[in-house]
Amino acid sequence: MTNGKKDILIIMGRYLPGYKDGGPVRSIQNLVDYLGEEYNFRILTCDRDHGDTQAYPNIKVNDWNHIGNAQVYYVPPKGFGYKIIRTLTNQADLVYVCGCFNDYAINTLLLKRLGMIKKPVVVAAMGLFSPMEFKLKYRKKKLFTTIFNLTGMFKNIYWSATTQMEVQEINQQIKIRNNYFIAEDLPRKVDNEIIIKPKEVGKLKVVWISRIAPKKNLLGAIKILQHVKSQIEFTIYGPVHVPEYWNMCLEELNKLPANIEWRYEGDVESELVVASLKKHHVFLFPTLGENYGHVIQEALSAGCAAVISDQTPWECFEENGFGHIFSVNEVTKFIEVIENYAEMEQMQYQIVSFKAFNYVKDKSIKASNNTGYRKIFNVFH
Incomplete structure (x- = not known):
């Protein structure tokens, strides 16, 4: 805890200045915009946007950067190693992981299962268990959830869902009981500007x-x-x-x-x-x-x-x-x-x-x- 505020570490695939991943980036940016005065947000993420071969300009890689209301630690692709995850998670009061099928999520869950992460870990479902989304790369996801269920990798974690329906969707693949929270995505802040739009009939x-x-x-x-x-x-x-x-x-x-x-x-x-x-x-x-x-x-x-x-x-x-x-x-x-x-x-x-x-x-x-x-x-x- 720093300055009397809780330190929240968010681990995700991409963040600002990236935008190509759409919703996930927007969700976390909105969260930081609204609650950045109440909590110390630290974000571990990749140093480039979806499909890009170069890192974002004007950022420090493998170091902290001040971005909006958060501190952001960028790593290169495949840079979500056990060492950096373990180091940053143990400096936080709570770990919030966006999704569970990526390398950063798998490594975090493994460290938690082995007892190397002592802090609470919350996994955001991010819509990945909706029937439409789960069908994409179905065999890989089904194999992953089956193995992780059998090995108890989801045992000591909590889930974050946006609706009760999403809780039910998660529960179809991973048995959850009372280890979940419902937090609807926060919207983008709305300005007060009056919008006038010219419109012709037809x-x-x-x-x-x-x-x-x-x-x-x-x-x-x-x-x-x-x-x-x-x-x-x-x-x-x-x-x-x-x-x-x-x-x-x-x-x-x-x-x-x-x-x-x-x-x-x-x-x-x-x-x-x-x-x-x-x-x-x-x-x-x-x-x-x-x-x-x-x-x-x-x-x-x-x-x-x-x-x-x-x-x-x-x-x-x-x-x-x-x-x-x-x-x-x-x-x-x-x-x-x-x-x-x-x-x-x-x-x-x-x-x-x-x-x-x-x-x-x-x-x-x-x-x-x-x-x-x-x-x-x-x-x-």
Whole structure:
């Protein structure tokens, strides 16, 4: 404990200034932004972003760096050795590990099992046990969980889940009893800027932003727009994680009718996401599964109406007047609401935009005041 505050060591694959991993980086950045005055956050992470061959510029590797409200220790790829993990964990009051299938997580769990880490270890599920996510590399993950269950590697640890549903998903693979906490992901902080968006009847600016990978279902969004008759400007943001999938998307993009004008804007740095979204009217996101969906929160905070799938924890959009939630198979409904938004005039749309912004601002205040992370960090003495 330093300066009367608990020292929390977070071990994760990537952190700032990286952004290509999307949700996990955003989750921890939001946690540090909100609670960095209450706890001493130290983060052990890789020195480069997803797919990069070079370390971030202007950082010290194998040493501490002051990043926002946290101290960050960067190591090169495969640098999560037993020695550094053991050293840093024993300097902390609590260890928070993001995920359990990576080298850093496996090494931490092994050290804990062997009694070389004395401090409490909490493993964040990070959505990895959702049916859709667990299917990816299923054999490897099933073998891993089976061996770790048999050898008692999960015996003396705690789990962090975002919902009760995620607890049930973890429990399908790993038997857990009372050794879990529920801490919903904290949203990005929302500014107070009033957002005014020009809007012409019959025209609509639609945006999709995420990692370009099958789970995020860009292909589904494109196929919805193939049937829309209004004048649409469709903008795609995000890193290409699965090149073969992006090629499939390009094939369908080239089939879009003349009334749909599309462009791909590539990666967006995390701090520029909301500013980029403010240029658009509707966030179209028929995702196949989200543990939280930071991009949904970010789109709403940018004053966008949101038209999303029912595979996220978000709900009550239609009742609150700023969006719609459908099954991914309800393509006709997606098409109808896109057409409806296109037909809106400025004032009608602006009311929707204000409702989106105000809803997510209130939600972010409540989430930070009632966060389950404090329970995790304060329960151990």
